[in-house]
Amino acid sequence: MNSVMQANGWHAQLDLDFAQRESRTVLARRQHFGPLVVQKPFYPEGAVCHVYIIHPPGGVVGGDTLSINVTSCERSQTLITTPAANKFYRSSGPVARLEQILTLKQHASLEWLPQETILFNGCEVSATTCINLSDNSRFIGWEISCLGRPASGEAFDYGRVRQRFELYKHEKPLFIERALLEGGQPTLAAHWGLQSFTVTATMIAYPADKAVLELARKSTAAHTTALCSATLVDEVLVCRYLGHHGEQAKKVFTSVWSAIRPACVNRKACIPRIWNT
Secondary structure, eight states: OOOEEOSSSEEEEEEEEEEEETTEEEEEEEEEESSOEEOOOBOTTSSSEEEEEEOTTOOBOTTOEEEEEEEEOTTOEEEEEOSSOEEEOOOSSOOEEEEEEEEEOTTOEEEEEOOOEEEOTTOEEEEEEEEEEOTTOEEEEEEEEEESBGGGTBOOOSOEEEEEEEEEETTEEEEEEEEEEETTOGGGTSTTTTTTOSEEEEEEEESOOHHHHHHHHHHHHTOOSSEEEEEEETTEEEEEEEESOHHHHHHHHHHHHHHHHHHHHSOOOOOOGGGGO
8 A cells, every 4th residue: 555645744554463363373454554564474483473564665754654553462472573773864844753552452462672763863753652551461672762873973963852652551651751862962961861872772571570670680781881771660670771882782682681581471582583684
């Protein structure tokens, strides 16, 4: 289906429903318009459905909107990732929007593990991720944001990024975070801000307890070239990364994910094959 042209850009949308059928989870419904698609599901670990979301243009410009809606039906087990980094390009003024709504029904598990997002100098971005949990549902997810392209000599000197990351259970907020990153502003260099690091990342897992927290802290302790932390807010594990390399952030979070996955979703770690290509 073709994408829909809006006043200032293109709108692409992807809707996915996952359901448990006999011994494994299947992609029960997929509907899209515009350049947002998925490959066929993979089953490297049997019952769990691995899916890769693909955005063929590879980047988003001002005025574009990407909408992703995922529903994990009762007792389904799903892992979603992407084959490459997402990119938000410089804008002349219009805002690029990313809206991701993830809904987990009872006893469902969803792992949301996208590659990093590269925020080009001068971009104007509004990004929202909202996770809605039900009874006994389980979630692990992360977001990795790279400001500018330091390896190419491009700093994040101007531009604006608004981020919202929200976790609810039965409409009760468990974790809500909002960030405003403005290029060239003192907050990017301040000790109480990003301390001049160019990569900021957050990972959350639910449900978690003190044993899961200790596993996460042991996994981050070996990474001494970046700032890493793990805290427990009620039953929500929150891991942070501040550094200079998106690949390192993913490596840190992958280490944490591998350690906590057995406790959080009752599965040993199984690395998505696309990460090895």
